[in-house]
Amino acid sequence: MIDVAAADRSWQMKGLCRGNHSYLFFPPSTAERKEERERREVKAKAICMVCPVKGECLEFALEIKEPYGIWGSLTETERRQVLARRSAAMVG
Numbered sequence: 001m002i003d004v005a006a007a008d009r010s011w012q013m014k015g016l017c018r019g020n021h022s023y024l025f026f027p028p029s030t031a032e033r034k035e036e037r038e039r040r041e042v043k044a045k046a047i048c049m050v051c052p053v054k055g056e057c058l059e060f061a062l063e064i065k066e067p068y069g070i071w072g073s074l075t076e077t078e079r080r081q082v083l084a085r086r087s088a089a090m091v092g
Contacts (some may be wrong), residue, residue, distance in 0.1 A: 011056040016047050017070075026069040043074060048073035064085075 012018075017025050024044040027037065048054050048070065058072020062079055074082065 009060070011053040011060075014051075014053045015057060016051040017044070017057075021047055024070075041070060042072040045073045 024040050024047070027040075032040070048057075051057070054072050056072075058074060058079075060066075061074075062073030062083060065083070066079070067076060069076070071079065078082075
């Protein structure tokens, strides 16, 4: 487990999600239809797939249990599933 406060977050400056496309990675403050959410998530995940810090991003989001947005190409639900699998593997 990393110390989140002391963790090196310099990788964040290299994230392709920064800047003009950042709106794709988090839901809007207004209502979003399912089809709109799915389109937004597909676009965000496509950016993640070529991002040089995808792994660091995902591990950070898993460590802090980030409840919102797309991190390391996974949605909130997908990250919860990863954490559940990891937890089950540690127990079993």
